[in-house]
Amino acid sequence: MISYLKTNTLSSTSMNQVLIFVGLALISGFGLSFGIHSLLVGHDQTFGTSREVPWGILVSPYVFFACLSTGLCIVSSLGQVFGIDTFRPIVPRTVFLALITMATGLMCITLELESPWRVGFYALLSPHQSSNIWWKTTIYSLYLIFMLFNFMSLALKKKKRAKIFAIIALVTVTMGNLNMNSDMELLGARGFWSENYMPLYFLSLSTLTGCAAILLFSWLGKVFGGQILNIEDHRALKSTGKLFMVLLLGILYFTGVKVMGGFFPQFTKNPEAMSLLVQGGFALNFWIGEVALAVLIPLGLILVTRGTNSNILAIAGFSCLLGVFVLFYDLVIVGQLIPHYYQYNVVDLPKYYTYNPSLHEIMITTGAIFFFLAAFVLGEILFKKTYSS
Amino acid sequence: MKVKDLENLNNEGVDSLSSKERRRFLQFGLSITGVFLGGSIFSLTSALKAQGALRGGNIPVTDFPYSPHYTMVIRQNHCIDCERCLEACRSTNSVPAHGYRTTILERSVPIAQDQRERIFMPILCNHCNNPPCVRVCPTQATYKDETNGIVRMKPEKCIGCKTCMAACPYNARYFNEENRAIDKCDFCYDTKLKESGGKITACAAACPANVRIFGDLTDPESDAYKLIHSPDKVVWVLRPETDTLPNVFYMNA
Structure with missing residues (x-):
């Protein structure tokens, strides 16, 4: 157990903190340099994707960070939009986390594009209003700007202005999240994820990851800054923990629906993909990642400690984030592995297509994660006062 | 009973x-x-x-929404897998070695107990009337030609997101690393139809068994029109469950 003391003093930035930031930034730069190399030589040389499986692992961190940012925005709105006092202490850090997670997500998707230099030009000059991808990217880019203004207003203690930007950002990111679902649903031609529960599932998952990130990074922030949690912080984390637990139960239900679909084809619109996920080649990912890490372990930890121990809450949050990352990897990849002409008795057509992430893709993903971590540490160094106010 | x-x-x-x-x-x-x-x-x-x-x-x-409304009828029981169509497509449209616009699938269809029939099934872009690839493209790099209904590409607009590849139920698209854009069958619009007045595609011209019949659905004199409207023939499309309304038809004739 940890003791809860009210602390008013903020420690100055130490050399160790700067070194940690530099170390994380260097690893991030090294990882992302693989992305630059891929852009120069072409993805056919460096990526594990193919004609049959065109989307690789890099789409997963994009979806993961975008959903995480959505969740962080939703939880931050509890304090700054809906005025729930308990959540107020965690608002500034949560808003900053929402900002950097979305930036990381957009960076991932940019590096996943083969010709990203055309985006700026033709997304503006030749927009396609029927395209969910266009809407999603536009919405998320606007959201990033709104969150930036939200954080700046918080840093400048302009509460009213901050609230206005928070409301706009909340509406915007919810629209983006619903687009994310439509995006996947449109690809239903290939047995992708077009289940009826998906919009609610995406929104619940997003809020869940938001809570998990707050539990983990609030704790990490305090450890990094050498501070002790004060009573308000602890109360906020405890409330976040309760919300986290309720959402875990909700996601447990959706996971149950997946299991049903995996074993009984009549419960799903894409039985081949669900079977591959639940009892096929992705079963290890599903049962360890999506079931154990994402739901059961965090739920067990919270129930055992009754959600009062901040250290345990942080571990539960970490476990959940890890599991949900695996979940999004499965979500992106599994649907693509169903062959286009699987019902036509085609000779030599495999039962499932295969995809394995290449070194470049793994390094870029690692670089993106470390980019986020470096940005988080930078935030802890630069915005101590904002966080503690 | x-x-x-x-x-x-x-x-x-x-x-x-x-x-x-x-x-x-x-x-x-x-x-x-x-x-x-x-x-x-x-x-x-x-x-x-x-x-x-x-x-x-x-x-x-x-009414047909396009004029001419280009179509292709595949008489699949005539196909002998000689692959001349594939070669013609490659040379006419400068298709790189790492991709293809059309290919031939070999099917082994059960016809009775312990008996299977070997069928060659040419596939290409179906130029759907409800094309999912067009719907998902964020920059209108791929679009449905308003005149003739061909699903075409503007490579200079392609950002390489590959959503169209993921959305296509027919595996008809590939990423051309040479111009860093998606490439696909356009019924040889750029290389033959536009220049020779819209008569025939390279693959149809090269086929020695008249498997690929290219034509206009609005022209009753077109061979494709006649085949599709033959009362004694069964016509079908690939993957009708995807609701894409293809313009490539299959038949045994």
Whole structure:
């Protein structure tokens, strides 16, 4: 157990903190340099994707960070939009986390594009209003700007202005999240994820990851800054923990629906993909990642400690984030592995297509994660006062 | 009920059938005939509507939305897998070695117990009337030509997100690393139709067995039109469940 003391003093930035930031930034730069190399030589040389499986692992961190940012925005709105006092202490850090997670997500998707230099030009000059991808990217880019203004207003203690930007950002990111679902649903031609529960599932998952990130990074922030949690912080984390637990139960239900679909084809619109996920080649990912890490372990930890121990809450949050990352990897990849002409008795057509992430893709993903971590540490160094106010 | 039981039943005859039941039976038969014989029906109605027709529903038949409305009929039982069409496509459209616009799938279809039939099935872009690839493209790099209905590409607008590849139910697209854009069949629009006045594609011209019949659905003199409207032939499309309304038709003729 940890003791809860009210602390008013903020420690100055130490050399160790700067070194940690530099170390994380260097690893991030090294990882992302693989992305630059891929852009120069072409993805056919460096990526594990193919004609049959065109989307690789890099789409997963994009979806993961975008959903995480959505969740962080939703939880931050509890304090700054809906005025729930308990959540107020965690608002500034949560808003900053929402900002950097979305930036990381957009960076991932940019590096996943083969010709990203055309985006700026033709997304503006030749927009396609029927395209969910266009809407999603536009919405998320606007959201990033709104969150930036939200954080700046918080840093400048302009509460009213901050609230206005928070409301706009909340509406915007919810629209983006619903687009994310439509995006996947449109690809239903290939047995992708077009289940009826998906919009609610995406929104619940997003809020869940938001809570998990707050539990983990609030704790990490305090450890990094050498501070002790004060009573308000602890109360906020405890409330976040309760919300986290309720959402875990909700996601447990959706996971149950997946299991049903995996074993009984009549419960799903894409039985081949669900079977591959639940009892096929992705079963290890599903049962360890999506079931154990994402739901059961965090739920067990919270129930055992009754959600009062901040250290345990942080571990539960970490476990959940890890599991949900695996979940999004499965979500992106599994649907693509169903062959286009699987019902036509085609000779030599495999039962499932295969995809394995290449070194470049793994390094870029690692670089993106470390980019986020470096940005988080930078935030802890630069915005101590904002966080503690 | 077993066959023997059926044989033991008395024949009730048709005299006892009410006129309402007769009409329903006739409507059902006409609907099925309409679905299998009308090329325009396949092209313009969704799979759901076609399924509705099979259950006795109504099929709205409207005009072809394009003029000329380009189509290709694949007489798949004629295909011998010589691959001349593939070579012609490559050389005409400068298709790089790492991709293809059209290919031939080899099928092994069960026809009886322990018996299978070997069928060669050429595939290409289906130039759907409801193309998912066009719907998902964020920059309109791929689009449906408003005049002739061909699903075409503007490579300079392609950002390489590959969503169209993920959305296409026919695996008809690939990423061309040479111009860093998606490439696909355009019925040789850029290389042949535009220049020679829209008569024939490279693959159709190269086929020694007349497997690929290219034509115009609005022209009754077109071979493709005649084949699709032959009352004694069954016409089908690939993956009708995806509701894409393809303009490439398959038949054994």
